[in-house]
Amino acid sequence: xxxxAMLSAIETVDLCSPPPEQEPDRQYYFMRKLxxxxxxxxxxxxxxxxxxxxxxGCQMNSRDSEKILGILQTIGYEECDTEEADLVLYNTxxxxxxxxxxxxxxxxxxxxxxxxxxEMLTLLCGCMMQEPEVIxxxxxxxxxxxxxxxxxxxxxxxxxxxxxxxxxxxxxxxIIDIWENxxxxxxxxxxxxxxxxxxxxxxxxxxxxxxxxxxxxxVRGRERSREPEDIIEEIRNMVADGVxxxxxxxxxxxxxxKNLEHxxxxxxxxxxxxxxxxxxxxxxxxxHPKDLSDELIEVMGQSSKICRHLxxxxxxxxxxxxxxxxRHYTKEQYLDLVRRIREKNPEIALTTDIIVGFPGExxxxxxxxxxxxxxxxxxxxxxxxxSRRTGTPAASMEDQIPExxxxxxxxxxxERVQELAAERTGKYLGQTVDVLVEEINxxxxxxxxxxxxxxxxxxxxxxxxxxxxxxxxxxxxSKGFYYIGER
Numbered sequence: 001x002x003x004x005a006m007l008s009a010i011e012t013v014d015l016c017s018p019p020p021e022q023e024p025d026r027q028y029y030f031m032r033k034l035x036x037x038x039x040x041x042x043x044x045x046x047x048x049x050x051x052x053x054x055x056x057g058c059q060m061n062s063r064d065s066e067k068i069l070g071i072l073q074t075i076g077y078e079e080c081d082t083e084e085a086d087l088v089l090y091n092t093x094x095x096x097x098x099x100x101x102x103x104x105x106x107x108x109x110x111x112x113x114x115x116x117x118x119e120m121l122t123l124l125c126g127c128m129m130q131e132p133e134v135i136x137x138x139x140x141x142x143x144x145x146x147x148x149x150x151x152x153x154x155x156x157x158x159x160x161x162x163x164x165x166x167x168x169x170x171x172x173x174x175i176i177d178i179w180e181n182x183x184x185x186x187x188x189x190x191x192x193x194x195x196x197x198x199x200x201x202x203x204x205x206x207x208x209x210x211x212x213x214x215x216x217x218x219v220r221g222r223e224r225s226r227e228p229e230d231i232i233e234e235i236r237n238m239v240a241d242g243v244x245x246x247x248x249x250x251x252x253x254x255x256x257x258k259n260l261e262h263x264x265x266x267x268x269x270x271x272x273x274x275x276x277x278x279x280x281x282x283x284x285x286x287x288h289p290k291d292l293s294d295e296l297i298e299v300m301g302q303s304s305k306i307c308r309h310l311x312x313x314x315x316x317x318x319x320x321x322x323x324x325x326x327r328h329y330t331k332e333q334y335l336d337l338v339r340r341i342r343e344k345n346p347e348i349a350l351t352t353d354i355i356v357g358f359p360g361e362x363x364x365x366x367x368x369x370x371x372x373x374x375x376x377x378x379x380x381x382x383x384x385x386x387s388r389r390t391g392t393p394a395a396s397m398e399d400q401i402p403e404x405x406x407x408x409x410x411x412x413x414x415e416r417v418q419e420l421a422a423e424r425t426g427k428y429l430g431q432t433v434d435v436l437v438e439e440i441n442x443x444x445x446x447x448x449x450x451x452x453x454x455x456x457x458x459x460x461x462x463x464x465x466x467x468x469x470x471x472x473x474x475x476x477x478s479k480g481f482y483y484i485g486e487r
Contacts, residue, residue, distance in 0.1 A: 019159075023155060023186045024155065024186050024187070024189050026159065027071075027156065027157075027158045027159060027186075028158075030158040030161070030162040031071065031074050031075055031158045031190075033162055033166060034075040034076075034158065034161060034162055034165065034166070035074075035075055035076055037165055037166060038075055038076035038077070039076070042076070048076055048077065049076070049077055049078070049087065050077065050078050050079070050080040050085040050087070051069070051072045051077040051078070051079055051080070051085055051086065051087040051089070052079070052080055052081070052082060052083050052085040052087070052088045052089070053065050053068055053072070053079070053089045054083070054088070054089070054090050054091070054106070055091045056090065056091065056099050056102065056103065056126070056128075057091075057092070057093025057095065057099065057126065057127065058093065058095075059200055059247065059249055059285065060202070060220075060249055060250075060251070061091050061092075061093060061127070062194075063202055063249055064091055064125075064126070064151075064154055065091045066191045066192050066193055066194065066200070067154060067155075067157075067189060067191045068089060068091065068154065068157055069191075069192040070189070070190030070191035070192040071157050071158050071189065071190050072087070074190045075158070075161075079192075083106070084113065084117075085120070086119070086120055086121065087120070087121040087123065088110060088120070088121070088122055088123070089123040089124070089125065090103055090106065090107075090123070090124050090125075090126070091125050091126040092124060092125065092126035092128035092129060093126060093127055094126075094127045094128040094130075094131060094134075094215055094219060094389070095127070095214070095215060095216070095387070095389070096387035096389075097387050097388070097389070098387070099128070100128055100134070103124075104137075107122070107138075107142045107144070108142075110122050110144060111142065111144045121146045121147070121164065122144055122145045122146050123145070123146060123147040123148070123149075123161075124138070124145055124148045124149075125148070125149045125150065125154065126150070126151060127150075127151055127215070127216070127219040127220065128219075129148055129149065129150045129151075129178060130150045130151055130178065130218065130219035130220075131390075131391070133390070135148065135176065135178065139174065139176075143174070145174055146174060146175065147160050147161065147164055147174075147175045148174070148176045148177070148178065149176075149177045149178065150177075150178045150179060150219075151220050151221070152179040152181060152182040152184075153177060153178075153179050155184075160175055160177055163175055180221075181221040182221065183224055185205070185224060185226055187226075187230050187234075193238075193243075195438065195468075196241070196242050196243070197242060197243060197244050197245065197438075197467070197468030198243060198246065198247070198281075198436070198438075199243055199246060199247070200246070200248075200249050201231060201234055201235055201246050201247065201249065202226065202249050202250070203225065203226055203231055203248050203249065203250050203253060203256050203266075203269065203284075204223060204224060204225040204226060204250040204251075204252075204253065204255075204256050205220065205221070205223070205250070205251075206220045206221040206222045206223045206224055206251065207220055207222075207223060207251035207252060208222055208252075208255070209288060209326070209328075210326055211315075211326050211327060212325050212326045212392060212393040212394045212397075213325060213358065213386065213389065213392055214392060215389045215391060215392055216251055218392075220251060223251075223252070223258070223259060224259060225257050225258070225259055225260050227260065228257070228260075228264055228269055231273070232272060232273065232276065235273060235276055235279065239276060239277075239278040239279050240278075242468070243279075244278075244279065244280040244281060244436070244468065244470065245279075245280065245281035245282075245283065245307075245436055246273075246279065246281070246282060246283070247283045247284065247285070248270075248273075248283070248285075249284075249285065250284075250286070252286065252287070252288040252291060253266055253284050253285065253286065253287060254266055254287050254288055254291035254293070255288070255291045256269060257269065265293070265296075266293075266296060267293065267295040267296040267298075267299040270282065270284075270296075270299055270303070270306060271299060274303055274304075274305045274306070279305060280305060280470060281305060281307055281436065282303070282305045282306045282307065283306075283307045283309065283455075285311045286311055286313060287310060287311060287312055288313070289312055289313070289314075289327075289333070289334055289337055290327065290328040290329050292312070292337060292341075294340070297340055297341055297344050298344060300341075300344070300345055300348075301344030301345040307453045307454070307455065308347045308348045308349060308453045308454050309348065309349045309351070309379075309453065309454050309455040310341065310349070310350055310351075311350075311351045311352065312337075312338070312341075312351070312352055313353040314334060314352045314353065314354055314369070314372060314376075315354060315355050316354070316355060316361075316365065316368070317334075317365075317368040317369035317370070317371055317372035317373070318331065318361070318364075318366075318368040319331045319332070319368070320365060321358055321360070321361060321365050324358075324359075324397075325358065325394075326393075331368060331371075334372065335372065335375060335376070338350065338375075338376050347454070348454070349379040349424075349454035349455060349456070350376060350379055351378055351379055351380045351381060351382070352376075352378050352381045352382070353382045353383075353384065354369060354373075354381055354382070354383050354384070354413065354417075355384050355385075356369075356383065356384065356385055356386065356406055356409050356413055357385050357386040357401040357405070357406030357409065357410070358386045358394065358401075359386070359394055359397035359399050359400050359401065360397065360398075360399040360401075361386075361401055361409075366409050366413075369413070370412070370413065370416065373413070373416060373417060373420065374416075374420070377420050377424055378417060378420065378421060378424075379421055379424050379425065379455075379456075380421050380481070381417045381421070383410065383413055383414050383417060385406055385407070385410055386401070386406070388400070418480075418481075421480075421481065422478075422480035422481065425456060425478055425481060425482075425483070426478040426480075428452075428456070428475050428478075428483070429475055429476075429477070429478045429483075430474070430475065430476075431474070431475055432472050432473065432474045432475075433453070433458075433472070433473060433475060434452065434453065434470050434471070434472055434473075435450040435451065435452055435458045435460075435470065435471055435472075435473040435485070436450050436451055436468075436469075436470050437449075437450040437462065437466045437467050437468065437469050437470075437471060438450050438451065438467065439467060440463075440464055440467075441459050444459070446461060447459045447460060447461055447462065448460065448461075448462035448463070448464075448466050448467065456482065456483060457482035458473055458475065458482065458484075458485045459482060459483070459484055459485070460473050460484065460485040460486055460487060461486065461487070462487070471487060472487070473485040473486065473487055474486050474487075
């Protein structure tokens with residue numbers, strides 16, 4: 001059911017009666033009540049209220065923010081690009097400590113702004129909110145926050161906002177609604193895609209892997225997969241709305257479908273999605289090496305729609321450290337996996353994540369990582385200095401690496417990764433490839449920017465009328481990390 005159809009279906013509900021028990025009807029009930037409230041505010045102020053949603057973290061958070069913004073726009077809020085808004089929401093990340101510090105800094109700025117704009121609402125959600133010590137700090141130091149919710153109950157956003165705005169007895173207090181876990185997946189809520197021609201689709205939520213450095217399973221919960229029929233229906237609707245490329249999202253897409261009543265593999269899901277008429281490109285992330293099957297490699301190699309790009313996190317090239325990290329593969333197994341992937345798909349671009357400075361990392365361990373980088377030749381890599389996260393096993397491990405050693409190793413790794421990536425990027429010079437045009441170039445408005453199937457950036461002459469089109473572009477000049485092309 002479309003958003004408008006759902007709203008029409010509940011217009012006959014008595015708004016003074018108790019809300020429906022079943023989701024998503026319950027949330028549309030509160031959206032309808034808030035629409036009436038917004039009409040009153042518009043008449044009173046002579047304008048619609050504004051909102052600003054700021055996202056920290058990964059593609060999963062970005063997708064959650066699209067859902068939140070969709071609900072706000074359904075209510076009647078108008079999006080603005082400044083935090084001087086009537087409602088500001090931070091969708092938080094807690095993978096690294098620096099992400100938490102950024103949120104605290106922004107909350108301090110909003111506290112000062114709210115002194116002169118007392119009706120402004122400040123809301124927090126996302127992974128950072130699943131940590132009890134964070135909630136206690138906010139309650140103590142940031143009383144300007146109005147609503148806090150976590151990763152498991154984003155679907156309740158309209159209800160929580162109604163509690164705050166519609167003269168509820170709790171509205172004068174800070175509303176905190178954090179769930180430890182859930183098995184519930186609520187479909188058919190509004191969402192506001194950032195791009196009309198491409199979008200993310202959640203196929204699963206949570207993570208079962210418990211890597212020793214990672215907080216995600218503790219804040220996102222256990223794995224739960226969406227039914228394939230719901231995924232297919234969502235993508236069909238997106239394609240009918242003009243989407244040509246979709247990104248399938250999950251903490252570990254390779255384990256999709258295992259917990260369903262009627263299990264289905266990720267490779268089978270991809271084949272069903274590929275059959276959707278009008279869809280031209282399929283991307284997905286993230287893939288855990290331990291669950292990447294030969295079936296998936298075969299499907300990727302034969303597909304005409306799955307993009308020639310795979311993000312395959314390494315984290316470390318040391319088998320000793322990989323065991324301590326609880327990654328469930330060795331260096332040799334990872335390299336063999338890369339070999340099998342490239343045998344079936346020679347044109348594939350491989351990207352990765354690498355952690356430097358994990359507790360106990362020796363120079364020999366780091367040399368193993370550098371060896372994998374040399375052997376694989378990644379098209380790009382996200383390199384991270386290990387961040388100690390309270391609540392993870394690695395945080396209490398002895399032999400934390402001194403900062404100066406970590407920094408020196410990080411610089412060495414980054415330099416070599418960039419050299420190898422520049423070499424790989426250059427190999428397509430002179431070829432004509434298909435490029436999905438995404439936007440006007442931010443540096444030169446006479447150019448447009450798009451991406452190849454391998455996820456390489458390409459800038460070439462064009463105008464806004466090309467955005468959303470997939471065009472053949474000749475790659476005339478390689479700049480190391482991107483191309484200059486021409487139609």
